[in-house]
Amino acid sequence: xxxxxxxxxxxxxMRLAAPLLLACLAGLYSxxxxxxDIGLEGKMLGAAFGAGAxxxxxxxxxxxxxAGMAVSTVLALIHGLASITFRGxxxxxxxxxxxxxxxxxxLIGQNWFGxxxxxxxxxxxxxxxxxxxxxxxxxxxxxxIGFLYSDFLSGFTVLVYVALLAVPLxxxxxxxxxxxxxxxxxxxxxxAVDTAGISVVRLRYQAxxxxxxxxxxxxxxxxxxxxxxxIRDMTAGKGFIALAALIFxxxxxxxxxxxxxxFGFLEAIGIRYQGVTIPNVGTVxxxxxxxxxxxxxxxxxxxxxxxxxxxxxxxxxxxxER
Amino acid sequence: xxxxxxxxxxxxxxxxxxxxxxxxxxxxxxxxxxxxxGTIHGIVGENGAGKSTLxxxxxxxxxxxAGEILIGGKLTPIPDSDAAIRAGIGMVHxxxxxxxxxxxxxxxxxxxxxxxxxxxxxxxxxxxLTRLARDYELxxxxxxxxxDLSVGFQQRVEILKALYRHxxxxxxxxPTGVLTPAEADHLxxxxxxxxxxxxxxxxxxxxxxxxxxxxxxxxxMRRGRMVATLDxxxxxxxxxxxxxxxxxxxxxxxxxxxxxGDVLMQVRDLKVNDWQGVERLRGVSFDLRGxxxxxxxxxxxxxxxxxxxxxxxxxxxxxxxxxxxxxALALDSVANAEARRALGIAHVPEDRHRRGLVxxxxxxxxxxxxxxxxxxxxxxxxxMDRRAIRELAQAGIEKFDIRPPxxxxxxxxxxxxxxxxxxxxxxxxxxxxxxxxxxPTRGVDIGAIEFIHREIxxxxxxxxxxxxxxxxxxxxxxxxxRIVVMFDGRISGxxxxxxxxxxxxxxxxxxxDPAERAA
Numbered sequence: 087x088x089x090x091x092x093x094x095x096x097x098x099x100m101r102l103a104a105p106l107l108l109a110c111l112a113g114l115y116s117x118x119x120x121x122x123d124i125g126l127e128g129k130m131l132g133a134a135f136g137a138g139a140x141x142x143x144x145x146x147x148x149x150x151x152x153a154g155m156a157v158s159t160v161l162a163l164i165h166g167l168a169s170i171t172f173r174g175x176x177x178x179x180x181x182x183x184x185x186x187x188x189x190x191x192x193l194i195g196q197n198w199f200g201x202x203x204x205x206x207x208x209x210x211x212x213x214x215x216x217x218x219x220x221x222x223x224x225x226x227x228x229x230x231i232g233f234l235y236s237d238f239l240s241g242f243t244v245l246v247y248v249a250l251l252a253v254p255l256x257x258x259x260x261x262x263x264x265x266x267x268x269x270x271x272x273x274x275x276x277x278a279v280d281t282a283g284i285s286v287v288r289l290r291y292q293a294x295x296x297x298x299x300x301x302x303x304x305x306x307x308x309x310x311x312x313x314x315x316x317i318r319d320m321t322a323g324k325g326f327i328a329l330a331a332l333i334f335x336x337x338x339x340x341x342x343x344x345x346x347x348x349f350g351f352l353e354a355i356g357i358r359y360q361g362v363t364i365p366n367v368g369t370v371x372x373x374x375x376x377x378x379x380x381x382x383x384x385x386x387x388x389x390x391x392x393x394x395x396x397x398x399x400x401x402x403x404x405x406x407e408r
Numbered sequence: 409x410x411x412x413x414x415x416x417x418x419x420x421x422x423x424x425x426x427x428x429x430x431x432x433x434x435x436x437x438x439x440x441x442x443x444x445x446g447t448i449h450g451i452v453g454e455n456g457a458g459k460s461t462l463x464x465x466x467x468x469x470x471x472x473x474a475g476e477i478l479i480g481g482k483l484t485p486i487p488d489s490d491a492a493i494r495a496g497i498g499m500v501h502x503x504x505x506x507x508x509x510x511x512x513x514x515x516x517x518x519x520x521x522x523x524x525x526x527x528x529x530x531x532x533x534x535x536x537l538t539r540l541a542r543d544y545e546l547x548x549x550x551x552x553x554x555x556d557l558s559v560g561f562q563q564r565v566e567i568l569k570a571l572y573r574h575x576x577x578x579x580x581x582x583p584t585g586v587l588t589p590a591e592a593d594h595l596x597x598x599x600x601x602x603x604x605x606x607x608x609x610x611x612x613x614x615x616x617x618x619x620x621x622x623x624x625x626x627x628x629m630r631r632g633r634m635v636a637t638l639d640x641x642x643x644x645x646x647x648x649x650x651x652x653x654x655x656x657x658x659x660x661x662x663x664x665x666x667x668x669g670d671v672l673m674q675v676r677d678l679k680v681n682d683w684q685g686v687e688r689l690r691g692v693s694f695d696l697r698g699x700x701x702x703x704x705x706x707x708x709x710x711x712x713x714x715x716x717x718x719x720x721x722x723x724x725x726x727x728x729x730x731x732x733x734x735x736a737l738a739l740d741s742v743a744n745a746e747a748r749r750a751l752g753i754a755h756v757p758e759d760r761h762r763r764g765l766v767x768x769x770x771x772x773x774x775x776x777x778x779x780x781x782x783x784x785x786x787x788x789x790x791x792m793d794r795r796a797i798r799e800l801a802q803a804g805i806e807k808f809d810i811r812p813p814x815x816x817x818x819x820x821x822x823x824x825x826x827x828x829x830x831x832x833x834x835x836x837x838x839x840x841x842x843x844x845x846x847x848p849t850r851g852v853d854i855g856a857i858e859f860i861h862r863e864i865x866x867x868x869x870x871x872x873x874x875x876x877x878x879x880x881x882x883x884x885x886x887x888x889x890r891i892v893v894m895f896d897g898r899i900s901g902x903x904x905x906x907x908x909x910x911x912x913x914x915x916x917x918x919x920x921d922p923a924e925r926a927a
Contacts, residue, residue, distance in 0.1 A: 264521040271507045271518050278505040282519025283490030406469060
């Protein structure tokens with residue numbers, strides 16, 4: 087493999103990993119607070135539609151992003167209402183949100199644009215385009231650094247950088263702030279938080295809202311960064327892959343980055359090497375290559391990658407006890 | 409009222425006319441209570457007497473329907489736990505409110521942080537913990553992960569949490585339930601010390617011995633009402649028991665000497681690994697004879713539960729042997745609990761909610777659980793004879809004085825003591841040769857304890873063998889003819905009941921054999 091191919095695969099991995107990473111970190115906030123979120127997929131899808139539709143109508147990717155985040159946050163609040171206030175089953179609520187998003191986006195899309203559930207193709211400022219990092223041009227000729235910085239790291243859309251920056255930020259919030267301490271505590275033992283005089287309900291809603299915002303960015307990126315418009319069910323299981331990555335990463339921010347990059351890498355390989363011929367074996371079917379990330383998801387969720395211990399209070403509604 | 413707040417003789421806590429209902433149930437009715445500052449004040453009462461509800465109201469978990477709370481003579485509404493903490497009240501819950509994968513420091517700081525960033529708060533707490541450790545003899549490693557600490561130390565963290573929040577009034581809910589006698593003694597030393605430093609302590613317990621040992625005053629609750637407040641020095645356990653139950657209670661079990669018969673069960677070198685591969689039983693051997701009660705003492709979690717489960721056929725053993733009437737019992741397969749019952753080995757599980765009963769079932773359905781294959785319950789073909797089951801259940805209710813005497817009542821609506829009687833009725837009614845009993849009186853009222861103990865002794869006097877596992881040393885001492893103490897999956901000592909005392913058993917529970925030490 088030559089350097090150019092490697093670079094192309096690395097760049098592709100990064101692009102594909104970014105939405106996973108955003109969704110994965112989104113799930114991290116919610117699940118660390120004790121609210122399991124199987125509805126990452128639905129929130130991303132809703133956000134992708136919101137961003138695609140609004141960007142097409144207003145002509146601004148940024149307004150589209152805001153719309154996507156709003157849609158996703160509303161869906162997150164529905165999940166919060168069901169699982170925090172009404173103490174419902176978090177898995178069922180999440181599944182419902184996935185169905186809701188899948189059905190509503192197609193229905194409203196068809197009603198508004200009449201294009202079979204798609205939104206119109208986005209051009210120019212309606213999309214997030216590649217940005218050149220500062221000094222990328224000047225550093226291009228410096229050996230190694232120039233290659234890594236100017237050729238690899240520079241030239242993604244702004245949302246990829248947002249995803250990357252969200253990793254250290256999440257780590258810092260989680261382990262260096264009061265909010266993070268309380269968030270982690272409420273996912274482990276909400277009783278301890280409650281008896282310390284802190285509102286469990288408020289804390290969990292805050293976490294769920296952060297999840298909504300981050301999922302919104304992830305969805306907007308799909309429709310206005312990676313693709314040029316919304317397509318029906320365009321998340322294609324990315325929310326579930328993000329969930330698998332979250333478990334793989336054992337609910338920690340830095341490992342979440344590596345896990346998402348691994349999934350992004352597999353997806354990139356799947357796209358690049360379609361119909362490769364392996365000597366003595368024959369041509370590898372396209373479907374197999376494309377299935378790679380999903381196979382890994384199954385392997386991870388089946389628990390082959392060590393024991394992942396979820397936050398102890400996860401999935402359980404908090405009821406004050408006597 | 410503001411001037412009264414400054415009065416030095418104002419009570420630390422005064423409750424006036426506190427009432428609280430949950431639906432039709434009156435948990436607290438018109439409760440008045442005065443707790444003097446700088447004293448240890450005990451609150452006793454049976455389960456469901458309303459002690460915990462009252463303390464939850466004081467700690468802001470619940471809102472009283474009526475009544476006032478005065479702290480230091482000043483009217484103080486307590487709408488939530490935050491308000492209670494600000495009023496200087498700290499609470500050590502029966503089930504610790506700790507985050508197990510946090511360090512001691514993080515647990516202490518949680519909710520009492522000084523700002524949005526953690527670092528300064530943690531640094532301050534570290535210094536403060538050092539001071540508290542020095543002032544109150546409460547040494548704990550600030551960087552230890554709480555889940556790795558022993559229960560005694562976890563409790564210490566709870567106390568430190570309260571002190572870190574400047575609590576002047578400390579409420580402890582059943583604090584000794586999980587402690588060894590030595591740890592309990594240490595706790596009492598700390599409490600006395602805290603009292604001498606001017607703190608006010610409220611101790612909720614059902615153990616009269618502890619009330620007598622440590623409190624200055626004691627209040628008794630019965631069925632949601634405060635029935636008496638007495639000076640501890642001027643009362644006695646029988647008087648307190650009578651106040652709690654409302655009638656005279658025999659605190660000692662009336663039993664004659666044991667007449668041990670043949671060895672019914674022979675346990676040799678029994679070993680058990682849990683699902684993580686950790687050895688929970690490390691070679692346990694003993695004989696169980698007919699006509700005797702063998703008590704297994706020990707702090708919870710030292711292998712007693714595993715021992716019971718292996719003998720009952722719920723859990724496979726990884727080594728060793730068990731012979732029943734000379735026949736070896738299969739120990740490898742998991743699904744032979746039914747076979748054990750058929751042999752005459754009955755089991756009253758430690759956790760009646762999870763193992764002994766199906767809580768949403770009605771009484772009659774639970775009365776045949778595990779025995780539903782018996783011919784006397786069988787109807788035509790493969791069906792069950794409802795009428796026969798209900799009649800037999802009714803007979804059990806009468807014999808075991810289960811109240812209310814209704815076979816149709818949902819099991820979860822019976823009190824703890826009556827639930828336990830349902831299990832006992834089912835198991836003892838078959839007249840088993842061996843009865844395995846775990847924590848027979850956990851969460852059971854004094855009145856029912858008396859009854860259950862009498863039934864167990866009666867079974868013994870019919871020549872049956874009883875293996876009694878209990879974390880209540882009092883219960884073991886009262887019932888058992890021989891006592892085996894378990895520590896860390898092994899037997900740390902065996903004694904005849906009449907030839908040992910609490911001090912010696914306490915040492916054995918901590919894994920120290922005083923006899924070996926003297927030798």
